[in-house]
Amino acid sequence: MTIPTISLNSGRDIPQLGFGVFQVDPAETERIVSEALEAGYRHIDTAAIYGNEEGVGRAIAKSGIPREELFITTKQWITEQSADRSRAAIESSLEKLGLESVDLYLIHWPAPAHGLYVESWRALEQFQSEGLTASIGVSNFLVPHLEKLLDETDVTPAVNQIELHPAYQQPGVVAFCREQGIAVEAWAPLGQGKYPLFEEAAVADAAEAHGKTPAQVVIRWHLQSGHIVFPKSNHAERMAENFDVVDFELSEGEVSAITALERDGRVGSHPEDFN
Numbered sequence: 001m002t003i004p005t006i007s008l009n010s011g012r013d014i015p016q017l018g019f020g021v022f023q024v025d026p027a028e029t030e031r032i033v034s035e036a037l038e039a040g041y042r043h044i045d046t047a048a049i050y051g052n053e054e055g056v057g058r059a060i061a062k063s064g065i066p067r068e069e070l071f072i073t074t075k076q077w078i079t080e081q082s083a084d085r086s087r088a089a090i091e092s093s094l095e096k097l098g099l100e101s102v103d104l105y106l107i108h109w110p111a112p113a114h115g116l117y118v119e120s121w122r123a124l125e126q127f128q129s130e131g132l133t134a135s136i137g138v139s140n141f142l143v144p145h146l147e148k149l150l151d152e153t154d155v156t157p158a159v160n161q162i163e164l165h166p167a168y169q170q171p172g173v174v175a176f177c178r179e180q181g182i183a184v185e186a187w188a189p190l191g192q193g194k195y196p197l198f199e200e201a202a203v204a205d206a207a208e209a210h211g212k213t214p215a216q217v218v219i220r221w222h223l224q225s226g227h228i229v230f231p232k233s234n235h236a237e238r239m240a241e242n243f244d245v246v247d248f249e250l251s252e253g254e255v256s257a258i259t260a261l262e263r264d265g266r267v268g269s270h271p272e273d274f275n
Contacts, residue, residue: 018043029055
């Protein structure tokens, strides 16, 4: 099964469909990531704050998959912002992952009340130049945060990972990112089960029409909308189901109907308030 890729402004390609380990129990991470790799996933998204980088690293080491076939992302937490803490943070993440470098390293939240994300970004630019990470990006950045980075630093983020699902699509942020050549990654791609997304007629009707599950339809909507997406599951059967989304295509009408579900329905924290 061939997963589509997106070319980043860093010159690297990223698999458009990956596997996320947010809220995956550290004690179960090695097993779960191993099952994801067995299912065919080659893009794994973790973060320092998840506490499960070591499990991800063990799964990678035991998989036997050549390093160049994998795309590994991790993230710097709020308390690790600043030039000095940033270096200690990436070195800690690399040690836990058992890797010499990651493919993508992100500032996890702008935490504007701290006022350190520009300083941290300059540190990430240095890490990229040293080869500790192939690409650098941000997560949960709004347009003003991105504008400040673009104005005061040298490297445009390769990605912005934001909350994005049918009820909350952040069109303004997405449009700005696309204008600047910043790829958009969607976290909470299925809304984290916090609203009845799968019961929406636009989703249910498309699922019935294509003989797919509602989750598969929503993941397919993300892919056709140009988002990078990494659903998570603790169950091998669901992992395989989420991965089985490249053998059908939603019609323009079906995509439009799902897009029309936008209602400013944020389910996570607001980036201006999360500090």
